[in-house]
Amino acid sequence: MPNPTALKFAWPRSRIAETACWTVQLRPKQPTLGSLVVVCKEPVMAFSALSPQAFAELREVTRGVERLLKDFVDYSRINWLMLMMVDPDVHFHVIPRYEGLRNWDGIDFPDSGWPNPPALGEALSLDDAQLDRLTAELATRWRQR
Numbered sequence: 001m002p003n004p005t006a007l008k009f010a011w012p013r014s015r016i017a018e019t020a021c022w023t024v025q026l027r028p029k030q031p032t033l034g035s036l037v038v039v040c041k042e043p044v045m046a047f048s049a050l051s052p053q054a055f056a057e058l059r060e061v062t063r064g065v066e067r068l069l070k071d072f073v074d075y076s077r078i079n080w081l082m083l084m085m086v087d088p089d090v091h092f093h094v095i096p097r098y099e100g101l102r103n104w105d106g107i108d109f110p111d112s113g114w115p116n117p118p119a120l121g122e123a124l125s126l127d128d129a130q131l132d133r134l135t136a137e138l139a140t141r142w143r144q145r
Contacts, residue, residue, distance in 0.1 A: 002023070002039075002041070003039065003041065003043065003089045004087065004089065005037075005039050005087040005088075005089035005091050006023050006025065006039045006041070006089075008087060009025050009026075009027060009028065009037045009039070010025065010026075010028050010131065011023060011025055011039075013131065013132070013135065014026040014027075014028065014131060014135050015135070015139070016036070016068075016135060016138045016139045016142050017061075017064065017139065017142045019057045019060070019061060020041075020053065020057065021040060021041055021042060021050075021051070021053055021054040021057045021058075022038055022039065022040055022041060022054070022057055022058065022061045023038070023039050023041060024036060024037075024038050024061060024064070024065060024142070025037050025038075025039065026126075026131065026134055026135045026138060027093065027123070028125065028126055028131055029120075029123035029124070029125050029126075030109060030123050030124045030125075030126060031095055031111075031112070031113070031118050031119055031120050031122065031123040031124075032073070032075075032095055032096050032097060032098065032102070032109055032110075032111045032118065033072075033073050033096070033102040033104055033109035034068075034069045034072050034073040034075075034096045034102075034138070035093070035094065035095050035096065035123070036065060036069075036093075036094040037091055037092065037093055037094070038058075038061060038062075038065060038091060038092045038094055039089060039090075039091040040054055040089065040090040040091060042054055042090070043089075044089075044090050045084075045088045045089065045090065046090070047082065047090055049090075050090060062080075064142065064145065065094055066078060067145050068138065068141055068142055068145060069094070069096045071141065071145070072138065072141060073096045073098065073102055074098070074102075075096035075097055075098050076097055076098050076099060077096075077097040077098075078094065078095070078096050078097060079093075079094070079095040079097055079117075079118055080092045080093075080094055081093040081094075081095065081118075093120075095118045095120075097111055097113075097114060097115075097118065098111050098114065099111065099114050099115070100114075104134065105130065105133060105134070107124070107130070109124060
């Protein structure tokens with residue numbers, strides 16, 4: 001059963017990829033195009049409590065996420081944020097960073113915070129159809145990488 005954090009970020013609808021210990025999901029609110037959450041499936045509330053398997057898998061998940069987003073968004077920088085203030089399950093917000101705009105499906109996605117910290121409060125909210133299309137596109141790209 002997925003944890004509350006995965007469910008909050010629209011699991012399974014937003015699921016792009018999954019390993020034994022991690023799920024990679026599209027953020028329904030996009031501060032930049034391609035923003036994700038990477039959620040640990042283990043029942044832990046501290047990064048140091050991850051199992052050795054989860055730490056090992058995180059390396060491969062990180063590589064996969066960064067390759068996927070570099071190809072899709074061509075980011076200049078990438079921010080991995082472990083905030084865990086509202087959602088205590090171990091997870092990262094992954095925000096690809098770029099100057100200017102990226103366009104997908106006729107929608108402009110600015111990086112409103114560039115070159116400073118990401119402007120999470122200025123995220124574009126995807127509707128259900130957009131969430132489904134963008135998730136499907138990224139999941140296909142993940143499988144092809």
